[in-house]
Amino acid sequence: xxxxxxxxxVILALNTAIAVPAQQAYLSDIVVTNTRDHLLTYFTVNxxxxxxxxxxxxxxxxxxFTFFVKLYEKRQFLWDKELADxxxxxxxxxxxxxxxxxxxxxxxxxKTVTVNNFExxxxxxxxxxxxxxxPMNQMKKGFRYQVQMMAQLDKIKLxxxxxxxxxxxxxxDFETDWYAxxxxx
Numbered sequence: 001x002x003x004x005x006x007x008x009x010v011i012l013a014l015n016t017a018i019a020v021p022a023q024q025a026y027l028s029d030i031v032v033t034n035t036r037d038h039l040l041t042y043f044t045v046n047x048x049x050x051x052x053x054x055x056x057x058x059x060x061x062x063x064x065f066t067f068f069v070k071l072y073e074k075r076q077f078l079w080d081k082e083l084a085d086x087x088x089x090x091x092x093x094x095x096x097x098x099x100x101x102x103x104x105x106x107x108x109x110x111k112t113v114t115v116n117n118f119e120x121x122x123x124x125x126x127x128x129x130x131x132x133x134x135p136m137n138q139m140k141k142g143f144r145y146q147v148q149m150m151a152q153l154d155k156i157k158l159x160x161x162x163x164x165x166x167x168x169x170x171x172x173d174f175e176t177d178w179y180a181x182x183x184x185x
Contacts, residue, residue: 024047025045025047026176026177027043027044027150028046030181036136038133038134038136039132039133039139039147040132041131041181042127042130043127043149044128045127046126047174048125049122057092057101058118060095060096063125063153064089064091064154065091065152065154066087066088066151066153066154067086067089067090067149068086069086069131069133069148069149070147070149071133071134072145072148073143073144073145074146080146083139084134086107086131088105088131089104089154090105091103092104092121092124100114100116101116102114103121105124107128141185143185144182145182145183148179148180150178151176152176153175
């Protein structure tokens with residue numbers, strides 16, 4: 001009887017943990033601009049780091065954000081024409097021996113940035129700075145365009161069979177809504 005009550009309490013506790021609403025991640029500071037040669041976008045992901053995620057990163061679990069950016073030429077009587085469909089990643093891994101965070105930025109040819117400060121590491125993970133969307137010669141003057149963007153946390157990949165025991169890590173998954181910026185070139 002005690003065993004059945006204990007199992008029931010564990011199931012109830014797990015169901016309660018699953019029912020807790022997740023923190024809502026969102027994009028902010030969205031800027032679409034251009035240089036002479038390229039259309040650029042800037043944005044920041046907010047609400048993406050939970051205390052549990054911070055603890056997992058500090059324990060050495062690699063965490064990856066995937067960003068998606070699309071550019072469409074808006075057309076009145078036809079479907080919008082897709083000019084760009086970009087997916088790139090920011091990954092963070094803590095090196096316990098050195099006490100440093102390594103952030104890999106795939107949009108910058110896999111550039112790795114090493115920092116000692118966790119707040120600075122989180123900022124690098126969450127910010128997209130000057131992403132080259134398309135060359136300006138692919139766009140036509142006087143036409144309407146729309147840039148869409150979103151971010152998601154990739155499922156955390158645990159070593160060996162730990163995912164069977166730490167199944168609750170899927171609660172860290174987040175995905176922002178799609179955000180759109182309309183403009184005329």
